[in-house]
Amino acid sequence: xxxxxxxxxxxxxxxxxxxxxxxxxxxxxxxxxxxxxxxxxxxxxxxxxxxxxxxxxxxxxxxxxxxxxxxxxxxxxxxxxxxxxxxxxxxxxxxxxxxxxxxxxxxxxxxxxxxxxxxxxxxxxxxxxxxxxxxxxxxxxxxxxxxxxxxxxxxxxxxxxxxxxxxxxxxx
Amino acid sequence: xxxxxxxxxxxxxxxxxxxxxxxxxxxxxxxxxxxxxxxxxxxxxxxxxxxxxxxxxxxxxxxxxxxxxxxxxxxxxxxxxxxxxxxxxxxxxxxxxxxxxxxxxxxxxxxxxxxxxxxxxxxxxxxxxxxxxxxxxxxxxxxxxxxxxxxxxxxxxxxxxxxxxxxxxxxxxxxxxxxxxxxxxxxxxxxxxxxxxxxxxxxxxxxxxxxxxxxxxxxxxxxxxxxxxxxxxxxxxxxxxxxxxxxxxxxxxxxxxxxxxxxxxxxxxxxxxxxxxxxxxxxxxxxxxxxxxxxxxxxxxxxxxxxxxxxxxxxxxxxxxxxxxxxxxxxxxxxxxxxxxxxxxxxxxxxxxxxxxxxxxxxxxxxxxxxxxxxxxxxxxxxxxxxxxxxxxxxxxxxxxxxxxxxxxx
Numbered sequence: 001x002x003x004x005x006x007x008x009x010x011x012x013x014x015x016x017x018x019x020x021x022x023x024x025x026x027x028x029x030x031x032x033x034x035x036x037x038x039x040x041x042x043x044x045x046x047x048x049x050x051x052x053x054x055x056x057x058x059x060x061x062x063x064x065x066x067x068x069x070x071x072x073x074x075x076x077x078x079x080x081x082x083x084x085x086x087x088x089x090x091x092x093x094x095x096x097x098x099x100x101x102x103x104x105x106x107x108x109x110x111x112x113x114x115x116x117x118x119x120x121x122x123x124x125x126x127x128x129x130x131x132x133x134x135x136x137x138x139x140x141x142x143x144x145x146x147x148x149x150x151x152x153x154x155x156x157x158x159x160x161x162x163x164x165x166x167x168x169x170x171x172x
Numbered sequence: 173x174x175x176x177x178x179x180x181x182x183x184x185x186x187x188x189x190x191x192x193x194x195x196x197x198x199x200x201x202x203x204x205x206x207x208x209x210x211x212x213x214x215x216x217x218x219x220x221x222x223x224x225x226x227x228x229x230x231x232x233x234x235x236x237x238x239x240x241x242x243x244x245x246x247x248x249x250x251x252x253x254x255x256x257x258x259x260x261x262x263x264x265x266x267x268x269x270x271x272x273x274x275x276x277x278x279x280x281x282x283x284x285x286x287x288x289x290x291x292x293x294x295x296x297x298x299x300x301x302x303x304x305x306x307x308x309x310x311x312x313x314x315x316x317x318x319x320x321x322x323x324x325x326x327x328x329x330x331x332x333x334x335x336x337x338x339x340x341x342x343x344x345x346x347x348x349x350x351x352x353x354x355x356x357x358x359x360x361x362x363x364x365x366x367x368x369x370x371x372x373x374x375x376x377x378x379x380x381x382x383x384x385x386x387x388x389x390x391x392x393x394x395x396x397x398x399x400x401x402x403x404x405x406x407x408x409x410x411x412x413x414x415x416x417x418x419x420x421x422x423x424x425x426x427x428x429x430x431x432x433x434x435x436x437x438x439x440x441x442x443x444x445x446x447x448x449x450x451x452x453x454x455x456x457x458x459x460x461x462x463x464x465x466x467x468x469x470x471x472x473x474x475x476x477x478x479x480x481x482x483x484x485x486x487x488x489x490x491x492x493x494x495x496x497x498x499x500x501x502x503x504x505x506x507x508x509x510x511x512x513x514x515x516x517x518x519x520x521x522x523x524x525x526x527x528x529x530x531x532x533x534x535x536x537x538x539x540x541x542x543x544x545x546x547x548x549x550x551x552x553x554x555x556x557x558x559x560x561x562x563x564x565x566x567x568x569x570x571x572x573x574x575x576x577x578x579x580x581x582x
Contacts, residue, residue, distance in 0.1 A: 051481045058480070131466040138473045148438065151445035154469065158452050161476035168479070 015160060016167035018061040026053035052076055058164050068153045069160075071141020 030049055059072035135150065136142045139157050142150050426432065446465060450456045453472045459465050 054480050131463065131470060134470050135466065135473070138470060138477070148441050148445060151442060151449060154473070155445065155449050155452055158449070158469075158473060158476065161473070161480060162452075165476055165479045 015061055015163040016170070019057050019164045019167045022057035022060055023054055026057055054164070058160055062156070062160060066153060066156045067145065067149070068139055068141045068157045075140065 027050065030046075030053060055072050056076055059069040059076075062069035064070055132147065132150070135154060136145075139150070139154050142153050145153065423436075426436070443462075446462060449469055450459070450465060453469055456465060456468050459468055
């Protein structure tokens, strides 16, 4: 990896700081924008929103440098895009069938083309490939990577997750 | 007997001399007795530094076999003899120079160096067959070179090239750095192909940076190996930019076709990354093996994700629960749930969030811009955030209790 141990330590401090900053800002935005009614589904929605805020904060700190952060941000933006689209559709009160068709087409257009199709002909060094598939599911954006990139992304992801976890620990 | 040539041609005097000595003809710079030595097996010498030493030793090597092998036709036995002598001389050079570099010298050196099988076993065997005129420290040499094992236990009767070299130059580290940095497979360039074809089915590998790798080739199935090596040469990724390829070496007992070499490179890279991950994941130092390591990594990632999402569910439940907290399932202590409850239940939560915002703004100004102060800034930030959390949780009247309750169990 590129960062030396010294830069990693300062990186982690910087990361945790940035995480905290952005996460709190996201929570603040969340609180200001949403004023819907209360209910249990609202709780779950809030939970998911806070979770999204956490991931967004983490990914935005890293930015476009790593593939996993790009994947996280891309997913979140796609979701927000679809949501806004749905809202627009709802407001226009389009017919249900047309609405579904439009939704589907929009979703398909938003779907990202697979830039790196998984290469099948490479020798798989992991005999037990189920672990690797598990890892791919865990790390965002790692579905279409080869093993070497997957390991690199996992390393960076672990680093950022640990930094954010430490951040929470210190906060509380 | 056909030997193989591995050249890393830098255009400087020594490799060309070496090549010329052993491959094509002798127009060596040495000019003593060498022209008579025509040798099918070619050695590639890694000449990074100490070229003078190399030259001198090279001349000594060449001269001594040349004396004995003058006028010898290229026959198999003679090649054995010459080869043995050369190896002996190389061994002496290795002994004289920094021996430790030999261990690190393999251009294929990775952190996960498996103990090198005796690469020179073939050499010793080979040389035993030859005449025993010269007593060379072959065993020692083989043990020296045999420290770096590229074989992943797949040794077979098939012999491949033996890399002896970088130790000679004493700059194996350079090799390692280059290889680890490049991370790509460096294969022959078109130049090598021509030379290889010339020198009687000897294959040459060129590295574009200043490296000449000395290898002594032993072949038991010469025709097959030469063909495969030629095939490998011709299968070069010649489209790769010259500076961007790794020097790949076929290990003893391993297949030398491009696919297996590529796979080996890939495997080495991945194991390198696995080692890095092992350092990242706590408590994985004693774990050996990829499968267990992978399991540990997966568990660790899952637990971290759960932490991030759930705000560390293993927290101590505070004694005094926030009266406004209606979310039963959430831990009243958790920041997340508190914020949730605040957001949901109290319209004046917006006001309570404002001090949070205010604290944020306040803190952001305090935060220094340079990296050094980030540690302090983070502590400042977190202290402030902690105070904000206390405020948000419903009152300044319980800061101490809150602080006492703020224990995280993990």
